[in-house]
Amino acid sequence: MYEKTIAQLSAGLASGQFSSEELTRVFLERIERSNPQLNAFITVTAESALAQAQAADQRRQRGEAGPLTGIPIAHKDIFCTNGVRTSCGSQMLDRFIAPYDATVVERLNTAGAVMLGKTNMDEFAMGSSNETSYYGPVRNPWDLNAVPGGSSGGSAAAIAARLTPGATGTDTGGSIRQPAALCGITGIKPTYGRVSRWGMIAYASSLDQGGPMARTAEDCALLLTAIAGFDPRDSTCVDQPVPDYAAALNRPLAGLKIGLPKEYFGTGLDNTVAAVIETAVTEYRKLGAETVEISLPNSQLAIPAYYVVAPAECSSNLARFDGVRYGHRCDNPKDLLDLYTRSRAEGFGAEVQRRILVGTFALSAGYYDAYYLKAQQIRRLISDDFRRAFDQVDVIAGPTSPTVAFNLGEKVDDPITMYLSDIYTIAVNLAGLPSLSLPAGFVGQRPVGLQLIGNYFAEERLLSVAHRYQQVTDWHNRVPAAFA
């Protein structure tokens, strides 16, 4: 059962081939066996998973099941889960039991999905390798010496190793797409505002967006249909109807115009990755799509602007962790300042502290215009580049990441090199566009991801473009040998 997609599992449950309880036990056993090796889960909720599975089976008997009823999933440990530890990969929240469910969690619960547990992640979603987690790095199922990518590395590794058929992730600068690429799975970052951020622990609020990760675009469509939509509790959540994303998957590609940004195929892109991406583009031409070269002239400014905007928002968001109301508190504080400064220094890891410091500096008196204001102006230029591009093309395609998964420890001491692994994903967050990564091949044993970028609220288009490719390729069905 574990080798099936969510769509296949849903059909199996509907036809009575197996029950949700049987299915859930299969995945819990796989997690028990493989998690010590992969470290993909921070918390496994076996007991409540079985209770949810039994409830799903009963609901099915009553004739009230939907497509996700009884389907096991995992949540990135950034989503608050009522009564279950929500650590955000940080010592700061190691003992934080969330007192409520995030909207995304609540919606999947309502759909009848079964939560297997909470997945590992870079601390507060700040990282591209899952190595900043307080709970230790996640290993890539394709090669245990490689990183899974980050920050949603636990979700990506768990899906690739078939420990769960689907999971939630969040993407502030590439945190769904880059680990999806490095682990050989599919993940979509929706348009900013498409999915509620309520109960999703904030990193950079004008960039953060939650989304689904799974084996296929079809599965992502099923999950996104359940989690997307208006939520009055998130003031930036957009009040627009949610289509049935799975219903539109078979839309033909004939006449589709795909833009290939020349800036995404230049220096910095590994030659072997470039070759895989070019083969995927050729496949799209065979399917009837037309490709044109386009330019996103300000692409090289995305990382510099991001490393002002994101740290600035992070320094503000993470000010709430003060050791008073919840989270880590230092021992024997001598006064209030000592309580704040030591609780925060003990509770946060080095990368989080670096970003808080950069953000605090960029917002401090005398530097605001040179850094923060400048970054917001660059953000406008980047967004305008995309607007112009979408006057010419329907979808933009390119690599998700400039290289395949790198080795554990390889970039951990050099923040700048680490930041560059998000070079093709970050601009999308600055503009607020939807974007998807899907498996497109391998370099050696390590997967390569193809990135598709769409116009605002074009998730339906992106998912169908990815789905058509998955109808004629089998990269998404490949299983890492050790977990077959």
Add this chain to the structure above:
Amino acid sequence: MSLGVAEVAKIAHLARLAIRAEAAPAYARNLSAILELVEQMNAVDTTGVAPMAHPLDMAQRLRPDVVAESSQRDRFQAIAPHVEAGLYLVPKVID
């Protein structure tokens, strides 16, 4: 812009982070490298470009000013590091 340990100490104070003295040189180095990276923005003239604070140029939505949440003080205080009689305890602030 290159930052020294004294600047790091000042920023750390603003950020309410107790950076150990022996860790300060490494932070100074890393932060300087990050600022060097972000200063690549200066290669582009942005005079007259409207700053973009938010990806969707939309008005902030308002809701009716009515009570929407119920009090959950007991649940929230159950996860606090130190409470007594319904109050969050901190070191003495006023003598």
